[in-house]
Amino acid sequence: MSQSSNGQVPEMPASSPGPSFDVLVVGAGFAGMYLLYRLRKLGLSARVVEAGGGVGGTWYWNRYPGARCDVESMEYSYQFSEELQQDWVWTERYAAQPEILKYAEHVAERFDLRRDIQFETRIESAMFDEARGRWRIEARTGFGDGKADTIVFDAKYFVMATGCLSSANMPAIEGIGSFAGPTYHTGQWPHDGVDFTGQKVGVIGTGSSAVQSIPIIAAEANHLTVFQRTANFAVPAHNAPLDPNVQAQIKADYRDLRERAKKNRNGIQYVPNDVSALEATADERRAEFQFRWQRGGLSFTGSFNDLLLDKNANDLAGDFVRDKIRNIVDDPEVAELLCPKSVLGCKRLCADTGYYETYNRQNVLLVDISNNPISRIVAKGIMVADRTYEVDAIVFATGFDAMTGSLLKVDIRGRSGLSLREKWREGPKTYLGLAVAGFPNFFMVTGPGSPSVLTNMLPTIEQHVEWISDLIRDAETKNVATVEATGEAEDDWCAHVNDIADETLFPTCNSWYLGANIPGKPRVFMPYIGFPQYVERCEKIAAANYAGFAFSRG
Numbered sequence: 001m002s003q004s005s006n007g008q009v010p011e012m013p014a015s016s017p018g019p020s021f022d023v024l025v026v027g028a029g030f031a032g033m034y035l036l037y038r039l040r041k042l043g044l045s046a047r048v049v050e051a052g053g054g055v056g057g058t059w060y061w062n063r064y065p066g067a068r069c070d071v072e073s074m075e076y077s078y079q080f081s082e083e084l085q086q087d088w089v090w091t092e093r094y095a096a097q098p099e100i101l102k103y104a105e106h107v108a109e110r111f112d113l114r115r116d117i118q119f120e121t122r123i124e125s126a127m128f129d130e131a132r133g134r135w136r137i138e139a140r141t142g143f144g145d146g147k148a149d150t151i152v153f154d155a156k157y158f159v160m161a162t163g164c165l166s167s168a169n170m171p172a173i174e175g176i177g178s179f180a181g182p183t184y185h186t187g188q189w190p191h192d193g194v195d196f197t198g199q200k201v202g203v204i205g206t207g208s209s210a211v212q213s214i215p216i217i218a219a220e221a222n223h224l225t226v227f228q229r230t231a232n233f234a235v236p237a238h239n240a241p242l243d244p245n246v247q248a249q250i251k252a253d254y255r256d257l258r259e260r261a262k263k264n265r266n267g268i269q270y271v272p273n274d275v276s277a278l279e280a281t282a283d284e285r286r287a288e289f290q291f292r293w294q295r296g297g298l299s300f301t302g303s304f305n306d307l308l309l310d311k312n313a314n315d316l317a318g319d320f321v322r323d324k325i326r327n328i329v330d331d332p333e334v335a336e337l338l339c340p341k342s343v344l345g346c347k348r349l350c351a352d353t354g355y356y357e358t359y360n361r362q363n364v365l366l367v368d369i370s371n372n373p374i375s376r377i378v379a380k381g382i383m384v385a386d387r388t389y390e391v392d393a394i395v396f397a398t399g400f401d402a403m404t405g406s407l408l409k410v411d412i413r414g415r416s417g418l419s420l421r422e423k424w425r426e427g428p429k430t431y432l433g434l435a436v437a438g439f440p441n442f443f444m445v446t447g448p449g450s451p452s453v454l455t456n457m458l459p460t461i462e463q464h465v466e467w468i469s470d471l472i473r474d475a476e477t478k479n480v481a482t483v484e485a486t487g488e489a490e491d492d493w494c495a496h497v498n499d500i501a502d503e504t505l506f507p508t509c510n511s512w513y514l515g516a517n518i519p520g521k522p523r524v525f526m527p528y529i530g531f532p533q534y535v536e537r538c539e540k541i542a543a544a545n546y547a548g549f550a551f552s553r554g
C-alpha cells in the first residue's frame with residue numbers, strides 16, 4: 001500500500017462533502033474556461049474554482065509594464081468557435097496584456113461561463129476516496145479579506161487547469177524583508193499599476209518578463225539598475241497596429257491558417273526553412289537570418305532546420321544575434337555583457353521592443369552578477385559583493401516554478417493516499433502530460449510531458465481539452481467508474497519525452513524547461529517537443545480505445 005510523504009496513509013476525513021459536481025476544474029484561464037464550455041456541451045455538471053478575482057489566468061496576474069504575448073494575436077486566440085474568431089478584432093500584431101484579458105473576459109461573457117466559476121477560492125488539497133470512487137477537494141475562500149472559510153467539494157473527475165507559468169519564483173535572497181521600499185514580482189503585479197516616476201528602480205532577472213518591462217521602466221524611472229545573471233537572446237518583435245485589411249485576409253483564410261499552423265513543431269503558422277545552416281553558404285545564412293530578424297518574432301529559430309539540433313549550426317545563429325547586439329549597444333563592454341554565451345532557443349527566445357537600445361540610455365546601469373551573485377538585500381538597496389546599489393523599489397522578474405509548481409502547491413492524493421508530491425520527488429511522471437498512474441479520474445491540461453510551453457498555448461489547450469473531454473464522454477457513455485493511466489504507459493511516455501529531448505540541444509542549458517531555475521528541483525526536461533507528433537499519438541491512443549488507460553466499473 002502506498003504511503004504519504006510522512007510515511008502515514010492519510011485517512012479520508014469523516015466530514016460529508018459539500019457541493020457535488022461531475023467535474024471540478026481548477027483555474028479559469030483559457031484552459032479552464034474552454035473545458036467548462038465543453039463539459040457543459042456533454043451535459044455534465046462542472047464547477048471551475050479560481051484563486052484570482054477574474055478570468056484570464058496568466059493574463060490576469062502578469063500585469064507588469066510591457067506584458068505582451070510573443071505569439072501573434074491572430075493565432076493566440078481560440079478557434080473552437082468560428083463566430084468568435086470572426087467577430088473579435090485585434091488591434092496589434094502582438095496583443096498587450098490588457099487586450100488579451102479583455103478577450104478572455106469577452107469569452108466568459110459570450111458563453112455565459114461565469115455562473116459556474118467560483119472566484120477568490122483556492123484549492124488546497126484533493127483526495128481520491130476509493131470507497132466512493134470520487135474526489136474530495138478542499139478549498140479556502142475569503143483569504144483576501146481575512147474571513148477565511150473552508151469549502152469541501154465532491155466530484156467524480158478532478159482537473160487541474162492551472163497553467164505552466166503560474167507559480168511565481170521569489171528567490172530566497174538574504175535580507176529581502178529588510179528592504180525599505182516596495183518590491184514587486186512581474187507575475188503578481190498590482191492591479192492598479194505602479195508609477196516609477198522619479199524613482200531609482202532595480203530589476204532582477206533578464207528573461208522574457210524583464211526584456212519586456214525594462215524599456216518601459218527605464219523610460220519612466222529616474223534610474224534603473226538591471227541585475228543580470230545570464231544574458232538572454234532577444235530578437236525584435238516588430239510589433240505594430242494590425243492593418244484591418246490584413247486582419248480581414250487572415251479571417252477569410254482562418255481555417256486553413258489554423259490547419260497549416262498545426263503542422264509545425266510549435267503549432268504556429270510560419271514557413272520553416274528546411275535547410276541546414278551548416279550546408280548553406282555564409283551569404284545565404286546572413287540573408288536568411290536577416291530576413292527573419294527583419295520580419296520579427298520567434299520564427300527566427302525556423303531560419304534553418306538544425307539550429308536546435310547541432311551546436312555548430314546554433315552558434316552561427318548566435319553569432320548573428322551577437323553582432324546585432326554589438327551594433328545596437330554603444331558601449332562595447334555593456335554590449336559584451338549582453339551577448340549571450342548559451343545556445344539560442346535553449347532558453348525561450350525573447351521577442352523585444354527596444355530592449356538592447358535601452359542600455360544606451362544614460363539612466364540605465366547593467367550589473368553583471370554571473371560570477372558574483374546578489375549577496376543580500378539591505379534597507380537601501382541591493383548588495384553585490386561589498387557594493388550596495390541604492391534603489392527605491394525592486395522588481396523581481398525572476399520567473400516561475402514552471403510546469404509543476406502550481407500542481408504541487410495543491411496536496412493531491414490518489415489511490416491509497418499516494419501523494420503527487422511524493423510520486424514526483426524525482427521529477428514529474430505523466431502519461432501524455434494529461435494523466436498520472438495511481439490518480440484515477442484526474443487530469444491536467446498542459447501538464448509536464450505535454451507540448452504546452454513549446455507551442456502556441458491556445459491551440460494546444462484546445463487539443464488537450466477536447467481530448468480529455470472526449471475521454472470523459474467515452475467513460476460516461478460506457479458507465480465507467482474510474483479511468484486511470486497505467487504505470488507502463490506512463491513509463492513509456494516519460495522515456496519517449498526524454499528520448500526526443502535528448503536528440504536536441506534543449507537539455508544543454510539551465511532553463512526552466514528543465515526545472516533548473518529552482519534550487520533543489522529535479523532536473524528533468526518537462527515539455528514534449530513536437531505538436532503534430534503529439535496530436536497524432538493522442539489520436540491513435542483514442543482510436544485504440546484509449547490504450548494505456550485502465551477502466552474500472554463500479
Ligand code: N01
Nearest residue numbers: 068069070171205206207208209210229230348397398399
Ligand atoms: O522568467 P525566466 P520570465 N538572482 O525564468 C533570473 C513566459 N513569458 O518571467 O537565467 C538573480 O525566463 C534568471 O536568471 P538565470 C515565457 O515562456 C512569456 O522572464 O536563471 N537572477 C532569469 O534571467 C518565458 O520564458 C511572455 O540565470 C535570478 C530571470 O530571473 C517564461 O514566461 C512574457 C535569480 C527569470 O527569467 C518565464 O519568463 C513573459 C536570482 N536568485 C514571460 N533567480 C510572452 O511574451 C532568477 N533569476 C508571452
